[in-house]
Amino acid sequence: MTLDAQGMDATDRAGLNGQAPRCDHIDQLPTVRYGPPECKECLALGQTWTRLLVCLTCGWVACSDDSQGGHAKAHYQETDHPVAATLGPRSTWRWCYVHWRTV
Numbered sequence: 001m002t003l004d005a006q007g008m009d010a011t012d013r014a015g016l017n018g019q020a021p022r023c024d025h026i027d028q029l030p031t032v033r034y035g036p037p038e039c040k041e042c043l044a045l046g047q048t049w050t051r052l053l054v055c056l057t058c059g060w061v062a063c064s065d066d067s068q069g070g071h072a073k074a075h076y077q078e079t080d081h082p083v084a085a086t087l088g089p090r091s092t093w094r095w096c097y098v099h100w101r102t103v
C-alpha cells in the first residue's frame, strides 16, 4: 500500500498531458511594492536596457536578459528570488528562473 500511495502522488504532481509540473513558486509570492522603473545598476554603469523586469519577491527592478546588463538574472543569482515579471500595468508575462520558463 505504501508503494501505491507514493506512485499516485508522483502522478498527481506530473501535471496534465505530460506537461512539466506547474511552477509552485508563484504561489509563494508576497505582495510587493515595485521599485522605480529603471535599472539602477545600468544607470550606475552608464548602460541602457531593452526591457525591465521586476522581481516579484522583493520588487527590485532590473534589466532583462536581452539587455546589455542582464541584471534581473544577476539579481536571481544573488538572491534566489525565483520569479520576475515584465514591468508594466498590463503585463502578464512572468518568468521563473528555477523552472526556466514562463509561468
Ligand SMILES: [Zn+2]
Residues within 6 Å of the ligand: 023, 024, 025, 026, 082, 096, 097, 098, 099, 103
Ligand atoms: Zn518555478
Ligand SMILES: [Zn+2]
Residues within 6 Å of the ligand: 039, 040, 041, 042, 043, 049, 062, 063, 067, 069, 070, 071, 072
Ligand atoms: Zn541593468
Ligand SMILES: [Zn+2]
Residues within 6 Å of the ligand: 055, 056, 057, 058, 059, 060, 075, 079, 081
Ligand atoms: Zn528580489
